[in-house]
Amino acid sequence: MNYDAKIETARDTSQDPALEAESVKDARSRRRVLLIVAAVVLAMIGLWFLLHSRSGEPATDAGAAQVPVVTVASPGRATISGEITxxxxxxxRRELPVGSVGEGGQVVSVLVDAGDWVKEGQTLAVVDRSVQAQQVASLAAQVDVAAADARLAQANLDRALKLVERGFISRADIDRLTATRDAAQARVDVARAQLGEARARNNRLNIVAPEGGLVLSRDVEPGQVVGGGSGVLFRIAQGGxxxxxxxxxxxxxxxxxxxxxxxxxxxxxxxxxxxxxxxxxxxxxxxxxxxxxxxxxxxxxxxxxxxxxxxxxxxxTLVAPRLPESAILSDEKGSFVYIVNKDGRVERRPVKTGLVTAEGIAITEGLTGTERVVLRAGGFLNPGDAVKTRRAEQGG
CATH class of the missing domain: 2.40.30.170 (Efflux pump adaptor protein, beta barrel domain)
Incomplete structure (x- = not known):
């Protein structure tokens, strides 16, 4: 009887629905954990193979993307015309200051203005000469008086020469009359010289151009009194x-x-x-x-x-490579450029510069013109850097 009771109790327990559901849930949880662990292990194995399979490659795509791209050009050699600014x-070029050179007086009229062209000897301004004109007339009259005296002295001498042969006049009288004639003629010469001097002074009253050219300035007006101390009245550019x-x-x-x-x-x-x-x-x-x-x-x-x-x-002029200013760098050691060698790496090249033109700067030493010269961004490079090159649109 006890045996049968135990069997019945066991049957009742195995057939309990709650216990059976809990057992199924535990089995599913263990299976999920096992799958996750397996996935992690497989992922780690795959990553290990991936890293070791690529360890022998020269560069990754990420590394290649970090290599800078620079613009280069081969400058060649050109005939460069030097230019200084x-x-x-x-x-x-030749400025002629013109002033009053005569006695001066009041300006009657000004005949030219700034910007006019004048010829040599052309009158620029007329100065009043009414008083001087009367002086000239007086001197001209004195010339006539002296000339009349000279003619009279000559006539007296001529008559005396005719009488001396007859013994009416002595040789002493002839000598005296000859001296009188010579003195009268000398007075004529003096009077004429004084008249010429007066006329020359009057001619110098007018202000004239010493050379032909372009009038640059005019500093005189009608009614103004001018003289030797009046300063510059006109300025003329000789020949313009x-x-x-x-x-x-x-x-x-x-x-x-x-x-x-x-x-x-x-x-x-x-x-x-x-x-x-x-x-x-x-x-x-x-x-x-x-x-x-x-x-x-x-x-x-x-x-x-x-x-x-x-x-x-x-x-x-000279024949040499020519580079833009952006390609030439300098430091305490002097001027230099960066060139890219056949291995794609940057090299420093010392240079000497020459003529500076609008098209660029001549390189007199350091380059043959066949090198690949970095045109821009040289300040961000260092010797030995690996770079990719791109040709300039207008290369050498």
Whole structure:
């Protein structure tokens, strides 16, 4: 009886639904844990194989993406025309100051104005000469009186010479009459000289142009009293010729010579005027270490004395590589550029620069022109860096 009871109790327990559901839930949890552990193990194994399989490759894609790309160009060799730029003021090449050189007087009329062209000897202003004219008339009358006296003395001498042969007049009388005739003739010469002097003084009353050219300024008006101390009344540019007084450093002056071509552009104008250097300053200012290059210019309405202008002066040519300013770097060791060698790595190359033009800077030493030169961003590179290159649109 007890045995049967135990069997019945066991059957009742195995057939309990709650116990059976809990048992199924535990089995599922263990299975899920096992699957997760297996997945983690497989992932670790896969990662190990991935890392070891790529450890022998030269570079990863991420590493390749970090190599910088630089723009390079081979400059070649070109004929470079040197150019020096300077600024200065426009002036008359030969300025003639004109004033009153006579006794002076009141100005009656002014015949020219600033901007007019005049010829040599042309009257610029007329000075009143009413008093001087009367003096000339008086002196002319004195010439006539002296001439009459001279004619009378000559006639007396001629008559005495006819009488001396007859013994009516002595030789002493002849000598006295001859002296009287000579004195009368001398008085005629004096009177004529005084008349000529008066006329010359009157001619100097008028203010005339000493040379032909362009009148730059007029500082006299009708009614003004002028004289030797009146100063400059007119200024004339001889022949209308102009010049630019270009201020240059002593190093630039050393590169120039008389006769070189220059282009001058006045401030506020887009027109350029051709000229040439006709004189270089023999001295250099001690304060700013600059001198003057005088550039001769033919007359043109756009060239106004006193105006400011810029000059571009040719300073010779040479054949050399040429690079933009962005490609040339400098430090305490001097100027240098970066070039890319055949292995794709950056190398430092010391250079010496020469002429500076609008197209670039000439390289006189350090390059042959066939190298691949880094044009930009050289300041972010170091010797030995690996780079990728890209040709400039306008390579050498």
């Amino acid at each position: 300077g600024t200065g003021s426009i002036a008359a 010729q102009m010049e630019l007084l270009a201020r240059l450093s002593e190093s630039d002056l050393a590169k120039l010579s008389v006769g070189v071509r220059a282009e001058v552009t006045p401030v506020g104008s887009d027109r350029t005027y051709e000229g040439q250097v006709w004189q270089l300053s023999p001295v250099v200012n001690e304060q700013d270490r600059q001198g003057e290059a005088r550039i001769a210019l033919p007359y043109a309405p756009g060239l106004r004395p006193g105006g400011f202008a810029t000059a571009r002066i040719a300073s010779g």
